[in-house]
Each structure stands twice: as structure tokens, then as C-alpha cells.
Amino acid sequence: MEEGRVLDKIPKVELHYHVDGSVRPETILELALKENVKLLETELSKFKAYVQVSEECTSLKEYLQKFDLTLVIMQREENIKRIVIELLEDLASQNVKYVELRCSPYLFMKGGLSFEQVVESILSGMMEGKQKFNIKSNLILICMRHHSPEESVEVVKKGKKYIGKGVVAVDLAGNEADFPPELHKEAFKLAKEYGYHITVHAGEVAAPKNVITAIKDLYAERIGHGVYAEKDEEAYRLIRECGTAVEVCLTSNVQTHAVEAMEMHPIKSYFEKGIKVTINTDNTTVSNTNLKKEYEILINEFGFSMKDIKAVIMNAVDASFLSEEEKKQLAAEVEKEFKLLNIQ
Ligand SMILES: [Zn+2]
Known part of the structure; x- marks a missing residue:
């Protein structure tokens, strides 16, 4: 079977996936028109430029602006639920077996929804999906x-009642250059006490010391991106010693200029040195990517074999926030499908 077809068929796991960065462009357009949002472009192919980054994207700040319009239409329960169902449909069609969705409920509360309405709309979409x-x-x-x-702190407190009912973890995200992780220490201490799993975006576009703070002071079990850890011996050592998984998002890292070019990404060195790397998309719409494209980059740019790709996917199973029992089941399912494709 040719490689592209194999990549379509392999079982996949996605751990770093922002809901608001992965909405179908046609859905954003349809809902924006329905809600009379002023648009500069209503023809889908041209409209995409407003929700997807271009080659000229220069920074994480600019990247984050592509979420603005989507957030406008994510202020209603029915829209949120629909969006979640659609993205699960899209992921299932690519043979993604398990996904950890993430979002900030507060961003969907600007139109008057409560925290509970937002979270329950998402959970209900997940159940239907x-x-x-x-x-x-x-x-x-x-x-x-x-x-x-x-x-x-509010996010952590209000989300507590959903732990074990679809919510598994908390994360810290957004503008890393101007807001260091230690500002939010208290919330993460509480999260740890409540029994949330913890992942933190760190070392994406700023100081490697953020990776150290995330692990030591925010109790991060996984690091989102972690590109800058390579530049600091202590951060590197800590990740290896703690067995911290790194949620790598290759295309996004080039777009936000976390790395200046794909060949400068530390993924290969992380993988070879035994860091638990996982491959993710970050935002399928904003970054215009999917897991297959990310695996193709691993093969074409970094010389990964199909066996290496399988190892990275098994890392994701292991680093997921599923229970030990669920991990075992998922691992068995993934192993079985790889075996059918003759990938050991
Ligand atoms: Zn992210």
C-alpha cells in the first residue's frame, strides 16, 4: 500500500487540539451570516483568509488573531454543540481514536452564557459525537x-464538578511572551489538589525557564510545544527526568515562528534522546493541517519511519489523561490496527 494511504488508515491519537481553532470554515461563515456579523468576505475560498494563517504570519500574537471571528459565533449553546460534533466527525473520518479537546470556557461566555452552559454544551456534543x-x-x-x-482560580473551581464526567485536565494558554506562567501558580496548585491532570503551554515562543516553572511550580505532566526546552540544559534535563510528555505541533510552530524553519525544529533530537514526544495539530483550521499532514512532515523532513510514527502515537496513548484501564484498552485497539497494516 502506498504511504499516503497507510497514513490515512493508521489509528491516531490527538492530545493538543483547540476547539475554537478547529471549526470548519464553512460553519464559521454560515453562523456568522446567520447572526448578521459584518464580514468583509462572504465567498468561502476568500473567507478562509480570515480564519486561517497565511505564509506571512509573523508571530504567535498574529496567529491568535485568527480566532477572533470564531469566538463571535461561539456564544450560543447550539453553536458550540454543533461545532464539537462536526469536529469529532472530521477526526473520526481520519481514524482518530481518541482526542483531548481543549478550550477556555470564559471565551464563550461573552454573550451571556454561564460557565456551566458552555461546558455542558461541549460535553453534550462530545457524547453525541x-x-x-x-x-x-x-x-x-x-x-x-x-x-x-x-x-x-474560578476556572479550576467551577470545572471541578465535571472531573471524571468528561473533563480531565487544566491548561494554561495564550500570549506567552507577555504573561509568564508563575502568575497563575495558585490556580494550578488548586487544580493539583482537586485531582485534575495538568498540561501547560510553555517554551512555545518564550524563555525556556517557563518550561521549568511549568513543571516545578504548576505541576505540569505534559508541556504544550516545549520548543525552547532545547535551548536550556536544565529544562531539557527536567523533561527527561520527570518523563514529561511534550505535545509537539510542527506546522503551528513554524507559523508562530517558534522555529524559523521546519528543519530547525528539535523534534528529531527530542525523539532520539528518548523524550516522550507526541504529535498534534494545535488548530486544524487556523493552521490548515491535520494529523496525516503532520506525520508526512515527520517522514519527509525528519526521516521518520512508519515504525517511528507508531512509537509517537503509542507515546500519545501513554501520555493521555485517560485512566490506566482506558489506556490499556486504547493501546490494544491501536496495536491491533497497526498489526493489520503490518506495522510492528
Ligand atoms: Zn495550543
């Missing part, structure tokens, strides 16, 4: 770096 498309998912609640530390 599971029934219709047989794809398992969990939710990670994001605390935004540029929001107040008090709000992060």
Missing part, C-alpha cells in the same frame, strides 16, 4: 495567560 462516530474524547479546560489569576 461518540454515539454517532465512535470517537472517544475528553476535555481540557484552559486558563488564559492574559486573564487575571483570579479568573484562572
Whole structure:
């Protein structure tokens, strides 16, 4: 079987996936028109430029602007639920077996929805997605770096009742250059006490010391991106010693200029040195990518074999926030499908 077809068929796991960065462009357009949002472009092919980054994207800040319009239409329960169902449909069609969705509920509360309405709309979409498309998912609640530390504490407190009911973890995301992780220490201490799993965006576009703070002071079990860890011996050592998994998002890292060019990405060195790397998309719409494209980059740019790709996917199973029992089941399912494709 030719390689592209094999990549279509292999079982996949996605751990770093922002809901609001992965909405179908046609859905954003349709809902924006329905809600009379002023648009500069209403023809789909041209409209995409407003929700997807171009080659000229120069920074994470600019990258984050592509979420603005999507957030406008994600202020209603029915829209949120529909979006979640659609993205699960899209992922299931690519044979993604398990996904950890993430979003900041506060970003969907600007139109008057409560925290509970937002989270329950997402959970209800996840449940329907599971029934219709047989794809398992969990939710990670994001605390935004540029929001107040008090709000992060609120996210942790309000989300507590959903732990074990679809919510598995908290995350810190957003503008890393201007807001260091230690600002939100209190929220993450509480999250640890409550029994959330913890992942933190760190070392994406700024100081490697953020990776150290994330692990030591915010109790991160996984690091989002972690590109800058390569530049600092202590960060590197800590990741290896703690067995911290790194959620790598190759295309996104080039777009946000976390790395200046793909060949400068440390993925290969991380993989060879035994760091638990996982491959993810970050935002399928904003970054215009999917897991297959990311695996193709591993093969074409970094010389990964199909066996290496399988190892990276098994890393994701292992680093997932599923229970040990669920991990075993997922690992068995993934192994079985690889075996059928003659990939050991
Ligand atoms: Zn991210």
C-alpha cells in the first residue's frame, strides 16, 4: 500500500487540539451570516483568509488573531454543540481514536452564557459525537495567560464538578511572551489538589525557564510545544527526568515562528534522546493541517519511519489523561490496527 494511504488508515491519537481553532470554515461563515456579523468576505475560498494563517504570519500574537471571528459565533449553546460534533466527525473520518479537546470556557461566555452552559454544551456534543462516530474524547479546560489569576482560580473551581464526567485536565494558554506562567501558580496548585491532570503551554515562543516553572511550580505532566526546552540544559534535563510528555505541533510552530524553519525544529533530537514526544495539530483550521499532514512532515523532513510514527502515537496513548484501564484498552485497539497494516 502506498504511504499516503497507510497514513490515512493508521489509528491516531490527538492530545493538543483547540476547539475554537478547529471549526470548519464553512460553519464559521454560515453562523456568522446567520447572526448578521459584518464580514468583509462572504465567498468561502476568500473567507478562509480570515480564519486561517497565511505564509506571512509573523508571530504567535498574529496567529491568535485568527480566532477572533470564531469566538463571535461561539456564544450560543447550539453553536458550540454543533461545532464539537462536526469536529469529532472530521477526526473520526481520519481514524482518530481518541482526542483531548481543549478550550477556555470564559471565551464563550461573552454573550451571556454561564460557565456551566458552555461546558455542558461541549460535553453534550462530545457524547453525541461518540454515539454517532465512535470517537472517544475528553476535555481540557484552559486558563488564559492574559486573564487575571483570579479568573484562572474560578476556572479550576467551577470545572471541578465535571472531573471524571468528561473533563480531565487544566491548561494554561495564550500570549506567552507577555504573561509568564508563575502568575497563575495558585490556580494550578488548586487544580493539583482537586485531582485534575495538568498540561501547560510553555517554551512555545518564550524563555525556556517557563518550561521549568511549568513543571516545578504548576505541576505540569505534559508541556504544550516545549520548543525552547532545547535551548536550556536544565529544562531539557527536567523533561527527561520527570518523563514529561511534550505535545509537539510542527506546522503551528513554524507559523508562530517558534522555529524559523521546519528543519530547525528539535523534534528529531527530542525523539532520539528518548523524550516522550507526541504529535498534534494545535488548530486544524487556523493552521490548515491535520494529523496525516503532520506525520508526512515527520517522514519527509525528519526521516521518520512508519515504525517511528507508531512509537509517537503509542507515546500519545501513554501520555493521555485517560485512566490506566482506558489506556490499556486504547493501546490494544491501536496495536491491533497497526498489526493489520503490518506495522510492528
Ligand atoms: Zn495550543
